[in-house]
Amino acid sequence: DAKTTQPPSMDCAEGRAANLPCNHSTISGNEYxxxxxxxxxxxxxxxxxxxxxxxTNEMASxxxxxxxxxxxxILPHATLRDTAVYYCIVRVGDFGNEKLTFGTGTRLTIIP
Amino acid sequence: DTxxxxxxxxxxxxxxxxxxxxxxxxxxxxxxxxxxxxxxxxLKIMFSYNxxxxxxxxxxxxxxxxxxxxxxxxxxxxxxxxxGDSAVYFCASSRRTNEQYFGPGTRLTVT
Numbered sequence: 001d002a003k004t005t006q007p008p009s010m011d012c013a014e015g016r017a018a019n020l021p022c023n024h025s026t027i028s029g030n031e032y033x034x035x036x037x038x039x040x041x042x043x044x045x046x047x048x049x050x051x052x053x054x055x056t057n058e059m060a061s062x063x064x065x066x067x068x069x070x071x072x073x074i075l076p077h078a079t080l081r082d083t084a085v086y087y088c089i090v091r092v093g094d095f096g097n098e099k100l101t102f103g104t105g106t107r108l109t110i111i112p
Numbered sequence: 113d114t115x116x117x118x119x120x121x122x123x124x125x126x127x128x129x130x131x132x133x134x135x136x137x138x139x140x141x142x143x144x145x146x147x148x149x150x151x152x153x154x155l156k157i158m159f160s161y162n163x164x165x166x167x168x169x170x171x172x173x174x175x176x177x178x179x180x181x182x183x184x185x186x187x188x189x190x191x192x193x194x195x196g197d198s199a200v201y202f203c204a205s206s207r208r209t210n211e212q213y214f215g216p217g218t219r220l221t222v223t
Contacts, residue, residue, distance in 0.1 A: 038155075
């Protein structure tokens with residue numbers, strides 16, 4: 001059972017920042033927030049993860065609220081190749097036993 | 113170089129048959145997984161192995177039997193295939209707490 005809530009779909013203009021929200025109000029103190037995306041029938045692709053601090057890598061930024069009940073994935077300059085289903089996941093389990101429970105995700109469409 | 117590979121990519125078979133899907137990773141990861149994505153696109157974990165040892169078994173019918181001959185391989189054998197087994201099966205691997213790398217998927221169609 002997914003512990004996250006995401007909007008089913010979003011559009012974003014090419015070149016603009018795409019901001020994808022996620023609610024995880026029941027998250028526990030030691031549970032990480034992960035973001036993956038799945039581009040049309042390919043295998044899911046890891047994007048970023050965080051615990052309580054904001055994180056940035058070459059693909060995206062992750063902003064986690066102070067109470068950790070929600071987060072936002074930011075794609076700073078969206079391209080057409082970013083069209084995909086984006087999954088926000090709360091990772092549960094201990095090291096080596098961690099489990100990702102995928103929800104329904106947000107279908108992001110980048111508009112030319 | 114392919115990080116996580118699966119064979120075959122497509123598999124069409126009849127009900128009642130037994131089939132296997134193979135997965136190999138060349139990333140040196142300790143943990144490997146099998147996921148199932150059904151027609152409604154829900155992606156669910158089936159199994160995970162850490163250092164060839166079964167860690168997670170998510171109430172999958174015992175017709176499904178994973179086998180890990182070594183850390184780099186995790187194969188999925190399915191006995192007595194049923195129509196409801198039609199799905200895309202993804203293999204993944206990870207190093208302990210880090211991100212999981214997924215294979216390209218195997219689309220299984222049972223007729």
